[in-house]
Amino acid sequence: MLELVFTKILLFAIIGAVLTGFTCSLMGTFVVRMNLSSLGFAMSHAAFAGAALGIFLRKDPLIFALLFSIFVSLALGPLADKAKLKTDVIIGVIFSLSMAIGLLFLNMSPDTAMSSTALRILWGSVLGMTTADIMYLLIISVITIIFVMLFFKEINSILFDRKLARASGINDKPFYYLILFLTSVTVAFSLKLVGGLLVFALMINPTSSVYQFTYDMKKIILLSPIVGVISCLLGILMSFSFDLPTGSAIAIVCSAIFGVSVLVSPKRRKG
């Protein structure tokens, strides 16, 4: 019986890791190329603050993480779009504000403050994956794949240059906001695996690693999710082997992959 439970937990952890790695890294290709890193960073910390509010209210942290993350994407998207805010300002304000709000809510929840529940949303808890978590991740993965497949022309064009895409007759704004929206939902659903502080690493590092090997955006879109999945699986293996927090292990693995990619990148070879 115990073995069966353990197998189920392990299976859920692996499926969760595959789905999280896939979706985060796929959305990461857009985030990196469109210079939305600061927005993604803001979203992941807003999701953390939202989850903390959920804990404080004794409600499902995921719902509040989702709401906060989506709110940030909807509020900051148009602001960043019009370039009224510098990326440093976005990071500075949202990061400090969301961390402050998050910690405030955790502090106001006496029985949970800095407890395992709180730490789980900060660093992730792959062993706590439920059927519902897997379903959410599966749904967002499928939606993201359908989005990319249906609108590959438009997305590719916008990733090259938004203004030129607009000049060629593509209505870029809905795609831009949809990318922000899907990024925020992905961030919120990924909290369970890597946690609010490290979800961003899973978005940026796999894409940045693949960037070191090709100039072909199609290949980057195809390979980044594969690197993301490998990072997550290796991270889980490392986490189980050395009894480390899963989020940290995944972030270490994908950072190491990035570091090696930079070192061996053919783009940096001279001659």
Added chain:
Amino acid sequence: MDKAIELHAVDTIYEGEKIPSLKNINLHVNKGEFIAIIGPNGAGKTTLLETINGLLESKKGKVIVLGKELNGDGNGIRKLVGYVPQDYSIDELTPFLVSDVVLMGRFGKIGLLKPITKNDKEIAKNMIDYLGISDLSHRPIGKLSGGQAQKVMIARALAKEPEILLMDEPFSNLDFEARKDVSEKLSHFHKSKQMTFVIVIHDIASIPKVCNRIIVMDAGKIIADGKKEDILKPELLEMGYKGIVC
């Protein structure tokens, strides 16, 4: 004669600014015309092109392109209007290949949820060949020289097979030979397809021979508009067209 472009008392103001970059512009361009816009830096030439294709929204007046008034985003019209941006700079690490960038020129025209066909790829390839950049086809766009990138942008705009082609200093990075070659190719394209061409140009010597009308701009206004032989008179050029409003 059918009008390709009509601007009626148009003012364009950049966001956050108070002084219009274009002031009371009235312009009519017939279908099939090849016109050049000249003028000093900051005269409003680029603003005029981007007001015509709706990338910039006019704050006053009326812009009519191919019989349709530009309202809001103007995506429908931009599907029929090609655009070559000024001195397009591309980051060295940009992960796109030349062939993909040229093909992208057709994406707006192909439309949502419609697949890229063999014909689309064929047209893009033909334009790459036409501009003489076949050898660059599979190279990353960011690795090209300014002149090569400029040719790619022209190929991209032509691949769209637009009804109107707006070009913003398309020869600025080309050497003398390349300038002559591209100018002849554009002239040939214009003649064979009967397209409307509007070209912003700094160097008067580079104005293609086929160009039959010149517009002179200064300080956001059109200060002269007429046949090439009338406008490019040395005495008029010398006095900077002051007081000559056509």
